[in-house]
Amino acid sequence: MYRHALKIFVIILSIVVLGSPLKKVCAQVDSDKGYKVEIIAENPYFSQKYLARLEGVFYQVYPKLVNDFNENSPRKVTITIDTTYDGVAYAHNGRVVISQGWLEKNPEDIDVVTHEVMHIVQAYPPRSGPGWLVEGIADYVRDKYGVNNTGANWSLPDLKEGQHYTNSYRIAARFLKWIELNKQKGIVKKLDVALRNKEYSDVIWVDNTKMTLDQLWDAYEKENIVIN
Template identity: 50%
Template sequence: MKYKLMVMACLLTAAAKAETRDSLTQNGYTLIFINQDDGFDPAVKERLISTFFTVYPKEAAAYNLNTARKVTFVIDTSYKGVAATGNNVTSFNPEWFRKHPGDIDVVTHEVMHIVQAYPHHSGPGWITEGIADYVRYDMGVDNAGAGWKLPDYKPTQSYTQAYRVTARFLAWLEGHGHAGVVKALDNAMRTRTYTDNTWKQLTGKSVDELWADYAANPAL
């Protein structure tokens, strides 16, 4: 038993040494950066931090000035996705950045979810993810460096596919007579006033009619 306790103590000590924590504040926003991977590239870490302080204030100014002032990033060795956000905490998979070190605008997408702060049952998930990817397209600092872009339109697509497909549809709407629709949708979701009729209220057309217009002339 004594031996087992000693082994556990050593493991806990090693884990504590492996995890680092930084607190950085700029222009009223604080980022807590927790790194559980002692092999994580310091250059990538610095780019993630820089991206946060570049895009988060812009997202807040454009969409929600009441967004959280304190955000936590965790380089999470137990997380196997790409990134996930909840309760003002974003977890990143370090393995993703070993394979894709240029994909720093994952930050732009994820912290937009903090800005969104949509309550439960506020509206469709495809709008949530579509807006976050639209903001990555609109405000990203190095999408080209990650090889990230909006996909060309295909007849097999649907606006409900979310992420980049929905984001491209939103970008098209912004450039084809409906400027400001993304901010209006974002506000409707946050205030839980979104309904299927919201599209018609904002644009004069249903979302299906708008998608048909987009399909007929999808050039951005």
């Protein structure tokens, strides 16, 4: 009886003092490269084993993205598993927020981390370029660097009638992959740099491929290649 009463007192005290129940934190440092991720689960009963999986994705992917795209990216990232957020995930100022509900429904979708930390690496200033391209690059990166896309049943979709690059995300990512493979290798990195420096314009497509953006899309539709 005494122990039960003491436990209730501790829980109430944590709510009064901290404003919410104690959160579960998983934080590790890669001392060799200086990278650190702090993963905070707002639900104190969230699986520690699952947090470790997310942490593993970060350390497998993030250093590569920093090296390949933006060496000025922050070395410390915070990931919060949010119990109330009803979207999927978002990233801002070195912080990633992922919906607990999404992870519960899609437990193999651990590469949501890959997509979101790429947004941290992108670090594009406001009005740097079209939103479809920003998200298309992030999904292009997930396709290339992701560690469990197959397990999550995630892939770039086949080209279908009615699609357009402005549909963004995976549709735009597949288009970018086609350009990389068939028109100009390295264009995604060039686009990334241009967006970060606020130097993006439609001219970049002509300079690198001798075709306008819409001409590229027309050629892409005509070839209708299935990319694996």
